[in-house]
Amino acid sequence: MTKTKSVTALAAAALLSASFAVPGVAQTIRIGVNEPLTGPFAASGTYVVNGAKIAADEVNAKGGVLGKKIELVIEDNKSNPTEAAAVAEKLITNDKVPVMMGAWGSSLTLAVMPKLLEYKVPMLVETSSSGKITTSGNPYIFRISPPSSVEAHAFKDIFPKLHIKKVDFLVINNDWGRGAAEDFGKMLKANGVQVGNVETMDQAAQDMSAQLSKMKSSDSDTIMVTTAVEQLTLVLKQAAALGIKKQIVTTGGSQNPDQLIDQAGAAANGTYHLTTFAPWFADDTPDPAATKYFLGEWKKRGFHFAGATESFRGYDGIRTIVRAIEKAGKAEPAAIKDGMWKVDFSGLNGKIKFEKQGPAGRESGQSFPNVYLIKIDGGKISLPKL
Amino acid sequence: MTEFLQHIVNMLILGSTYALLGIGLTLIFGIMRVVNFAHGELYSFGAYFVYFAAILLGFNFFVSILIAIVAGCLLGALIEFVLLRPMRGADIDTTMLIMIGAMIVMQNGEQYIWGGVAKSVNTPFPQAPLVIGSVSVSWLSVFVFCASLALIAASYLLINKTKLGKAMRATFQDRDTASLMGVNIQMIYMATFALGSALAAAAGALLGPVYVISPQMGNLASLKAFAIVILGGLGSIGGATIGGFMLAFAEEMGAGYISSGYRDAMGFLIIIAVLLFKPTGLFARAERIG
Amino acid sequence: MKRYLPWIALVAAASIPLWLHDPYILNAFITTGIFIIAAMSLNLLLGYTGQLSLGHVAFFGIGAYASALVSLGFDVELLFGIRVVHEPWPVWTGLVMGVVVAAFFGYVVGKLSFRVRGAYFVIVTISFAEVVRLVALNWVELTQGPLALTSIPPVTLGLPGVGYYDLYSKQSYFYLVLAVLALSYVVISRLVNSRAGRAMVALKENESLAVSVGIDVTGYLVLAAVVSAGIAGAAGGLYAHYLKIIDPDVFLFLYTVTMVIMVITGGKGTLAGPIVGGLIFGFIPVFSRSFLGPELQWILYGLFMILIVFVLPEGIVPAIEKWFAARDKDPETPLVKSTQAHIQDAP
Structure with missing residues (x-):
């Protein structure tokens, strides 16, 4: 009981001090x-x-x-x-x-x-x-x-160099992922690229092998993935475990490539990422000093x-x-x-x-920021000269 | 056909870990009548403990898993002693509320200690997958599959072949009679909760390195474990094992051939169907839940 | 004295916007009020029939979506090329439809899931809520899925030909929520004090006895589920038109947990319980925000929950009632005894 009392006293004290701590106007x-x-x-x-x-x-x-x-x-x-x-x-x-x-x-x-x-x-x-x-x-x-339409627009000039003929999408099931699949799909179709499977993954999902197995046997050459870094790590690891050899391109700008290299290891090698900020190449950013x-x-x-x-x-x-x-x-x-x-x-x-x-x-x-395409190879990040 | 075989292999691996999660919960649920909402938190506790032991303390990967299982067992015993023992005899929703409270405290405690950024554990297994024909699987998954089966077998033996297991089964069937026959009910409850927690921690310790470790990883695990327990029926190890594989099968095939958006709905749809047609679960012994 | 307590509380609550001008606290009162309505509906199932629905947020969310969609309009293609086009209707019809649709689902779920009891019932209701969430997430054509329904119009009051009045201000929303809360209170108290309500309590206390004296168990349970789901749907409708955006997050399990906490800590099976519990747990985050870090706020919330269950397992309201009864030696008989007597009297 004394313990409860002291906790209450503490809370009351904290409340009091908080109410006195109103900063000067x-x-x-x-x-x-x-x-x-x-x-x-x-x-x-x-x-x-x-x-x-x-x-x-x-x-x-x-x-x-x-x-x-x-x-x-x-x-x-x-x-x-x-x-x-x-x-x-x-x-x-x-x-x-x-x-x-x-x-x-x-x-x-x-x-x-x-x-x-x-x-x-x-x-x-x-x-x-x-x-x-x-x-x-x-x-x-x-x-x-x-928004993903801006990213998709920027990708229009990049994708021909990646030799994409047919693409599958694996996206997180929220506005972000669905938006990306829609905008990139529209842009790619308009430019003569076929769009195959569009698969979603629940926000909290940890096992994507089922979706990836489906893509493994499809005839696409590229998988475009949109999700946050944790789930992306899992996608790359699971794709590697399934022996998927297709080109993987990620979008959305929340990839944290360093975390990918750190946590997905070799599974991250050979993957491409669309990102809006390239801290690895500070000199190539718009304001290197900043x-x-x-x-x-x-x-x-x-x-x-x-x-x-x-x-x-x-x-x-x-x-x-x-x-x-x-x-x-x-x-x-x-x-x-x-x-x-x-x-x-x-x-x-x-x-x-x-x-x-x-x-x-x-x-x-x-506002319309820059979009960069980076590549992970041998555990290193590079700006591929395409 | 290639795709189908790959789905089957995925299903076996996923199912073995689901079974492990389900068995822990079904014991607690069946014997103690506690809807253990903290089960998923014990799962993430196991995962974080492997990270703690392997990365921060530098133990061997396999030793770390063993330590995590033991730690989960001890934490389970502690939770039982502090939170559940004083509330013995309270109705099911009262203890459930306590476990929800424990879940909130544990999950946010994890985030407080470890931060929200996911952790990962490196393993001694080669990164290149094992390829048999057109089917491909990572070595780590093979290890997880074997370890899960071993743990399932061990708990089956514990329940069916030991004196403690006999006392647990007696308590499950009739607590009062078991008590009259000299079974120490307090001890059985603590052992049950500790064992269930150890299995959840084991699942987390095995799966943490496969996935990434984050404070929210327990949420989905709890829901899936409930689904498995309902499929298998309360208190049935065999049922939970089959339930785990069934859930994995439904999810894998659902995502592969129907719609990935409804992947996680498959398990719940099966539950609803099972409860409508066979309300005591597929494999439960005849019993009445009050 | 006790008879006037609800009236005193109502008048006190109605006076709040007159002296409280802090919009943030008023906002907290409105959202708390909405969740209290939902908790009251849950209490009807949990407290009076003894059935713990852990999927209650499903009815809340269905009410929210139904109300929003009726007032926004939609255009969907069903199976076999059947196309359903719905033009926007006035908001109050949306609210009513939210109640109706939620109540309908309450009927279906009640009919199906009351075949099981206890822990099984808990899991069926969780499963139901999860399936509904996934439908809301994936049926993009109707619900916009994760893209969310936005620009939901505010509640409008008025009559055709007389003119309409948009309830934009916090004060008017406060009174609207208070009115729905009072109405739900009346409906629930009428129901539990009727013959049907006594039957519900009877079967909660002893189901086999209730069956043996000829009470139509499933019938009464379904009635409770329909009323409960309808009220939860009303709360959901208010939520949608107040927040003006809903997405599948409206089915968060956390919301069900919030309702359960409000009911059990306040005192299940008492009319005032969800209100007292709701005010406490609605306002803990408001106060703890000012002096604790984000995770610690949650930890305090969880610990407080455990503490209340430990100290007052019956809930706050029954504990206060007991305390008053002991002090006044009030001869009033507890509810349980009177219903048991009632059963024995039944032919």
């Missing part, structure tokens, strides 16, 4: 960060948050923005749409943030979007890929990650290098928001929203400049 500019830190997407959300922290520290070390330091208010949306909406509500009304970044998964972002309309607060979308996000007429949305600074900080903080390909979006996201605040001249939602349209700088993966998408008068902003 207007000393800092607050930026809301709405990411999955627990649940199935915890790993990715944590990476993005770590990237965001690097950007915030960098900005503050240089004196902040508009003469004030920025402060990230980071909340966990528990990989759950209901929570994502509640978190947005809390960030806007309790923490009074004038701008937010979030919410990783598409369904999480979609759940937040009505709140943006309600409170007229802009949000920078750093990861979600669903086409609906920028086409549904929500003028508070600014996205820096490419890339090197980011990677240096990433290493200094003891994070695993493999996370860099996910976390750079958090880093770029916060940097974009800070530039929008700068353009706005004041930390107010409406001004920041207008400021977003004036942002034009070189991010880690290409120019960040928003173009209008969606119904006229209510357009969302979409």
Whole structure:
């Protein structure tokens, strides 16, 4: 019983101290960060948050923005749409943030979007890929990650060099995977490539041998895979175990090739990956100095290098928001929203400049990053000269 | 035909691990009447423990698996002693709620300790697969298959050929009579939960290196284990074994020839069908669940 | 005194938007209210008939999808080339259809699954929910699958010819949820205090006795399942139109777990139980968020759950009632005894 009491006392003390710890008003500019830190997407959300922290520290070390330091208010949306909406509500009304970044998964972002309309607060979308996000007429949305149609468009110039004649798709069963299969399928068909099987795998699935066995005996020459790195590791390992010799191309930009090499070993050899950020070739990125600074900080903080390909979006996201605040001249939602349209700088993966998408008068902003094709060979990553 | 043979081989390997998961749960479920929602967490505990022992402490891969199984056994005994023993006699949904609470605590505890990024364990097996004709399978999977069969056989012998097993079976059939006959029920319950947990940890220890190890890996394992237990009937090792292979067969063929989107629905559809036509499971001894 | 308690609670709840202006807390009240409605419907099965449905989120999700689809419209091709085109209807018809469709599934599931009891019933209901989730995920033409149904319109009140009023504001949603909650409370309390309700409790206490005195066990169980599923469907409809987006995540097992926790900690088989448990577990995340890291919030949640079951295995409401009864020496007889007497009186 005494134990229970002390726990309650502790909790009460914590509550008290939390309520006294309200920071002085207007000393800092607050930026809301709405990411999955627990649940199935915890790993990715944590990476993005770590990237965001690097950007915030960098900005503050240089004196902040508009003469004030920025402060990230980071909340966990528990990989759950209901929570994502509640978190947005809390960030806007309790923490009074004038701008937010979030919410990783598409369904999480979609759940937040009505709140943006309600409170007229802009949000920078750093990861979600669903086409609906920028086409549904929500003028508070600014996205820096490419939807799969953009990736597919970039792939149009690349695929002939891979000699693809017929392709099978293996995609994660969510908006991201289905969207990729649809957009890449459409583009490839229009360019004379046959599309064979389109197979899905459940988000939590660990055994894909059944789907892969089917592809093993199909007459396609290439398998295109879209999923996050954990599942991708399994796909590569299981494809190797089944003796599949086909060309494997992955899309989606969440591949973390280093993690693949580390965890899939030889099974990763010979695979191609479409990615939007190439930290291995810092000198070939649009802003080599920024890339090197980011990677240096990433290493200094003891994070695993493999996370860099996910976390750079958090880093770029916060940097974009800070530039929008700068353009706005004041930390107010409406001004920041207008400021977003004036942002034009070189991010880690290409120019960040928003173009209008969606119904006229209510357009969302979409930026178009670079897309790279990399190859893993002999446990090393290369930019194949095709 | 090639594809079919490959599906069959996949099914055998998957089925053996499903069986291992199912047996642990069916013992706990059958003998103790506890709907063990933490079963999947013991599975991921086993996987994380192999990672801990093999990668961080540098033990030999096979030794690490043994350590993980023993650790799972001890953790099971601890859970039984702390969480279940005080609630003996409570109804099924009360203990179930406790196990759901334990599941939430364990899963988030794992994430707190290990982080959300998946871990992987390197194994001493060659990466090149074993190829027989047109069928291909990794050496690690062959090892997992053999180890699973060995563990299944061992638990079968334990239940059917030892004194402890006899006492467990007696408790399963009639707790009060068994108690009157001098069976130490407390001890049997603890042994049952520890054994079930050890088998779950063993499944995790074997499969962790095959897949990747993440805090959420237990969720799917729990659901599948329930499916297997229902197919096989409560408390039946043979039933759980066949149930495991059946589930694997349905999933493999469902994904291969029907639709991969409904792959995970196959097991549940079978369950619904089985319960409608033979409500006590396919292989259960005649009994009434109250 | 006890008779007026629900009224006092209702008035107190109705006053909340008048003095509480924090939209975040109000939002927490609304989502908690929606889950309380779902928990109340689960309580009808779990608390009064003793059947633990761990797939209850299926009815919640079916209500949400049905309501959203009726008000958004759809165009699907069924087997043999039959095409079903549905033009959008007003939102309130969507809510009603959500209840009807969920209740229909409640009937089907009730008819089929009450052939088994106990642990088996638990697993059938989980399986059912999982299958429904996978259908929602894979029947892309109807549900948009993982692409989610978006732009779900808010609830509209009004009459043809008189004009319509969109419930955009939090206050109006709060009152809508409160109204549905009160209505569900009345329906459930009427039901459990009727002859049917006493029969349900009787068969929960002793099924073979109930059968032997001629109670139509399956009939009453199915009735409970239909009402319960319908109310869960109403909660799902409110959820869809409040959040304005739904995807197959609406079938998260976690939501069922949330409902079960609310019912059992509050006190199953009591009318107030799900409300008390719901308020506690709806607001733990709101408060723990301010002083604990993400994983630790969950760990606290789990520990608190275990603790409540250990300390108050009957639930909070029965414990309070007992405490008051002991203090006042209230001569009121417990429900269980009166129903058993009732059975023995039955011809």
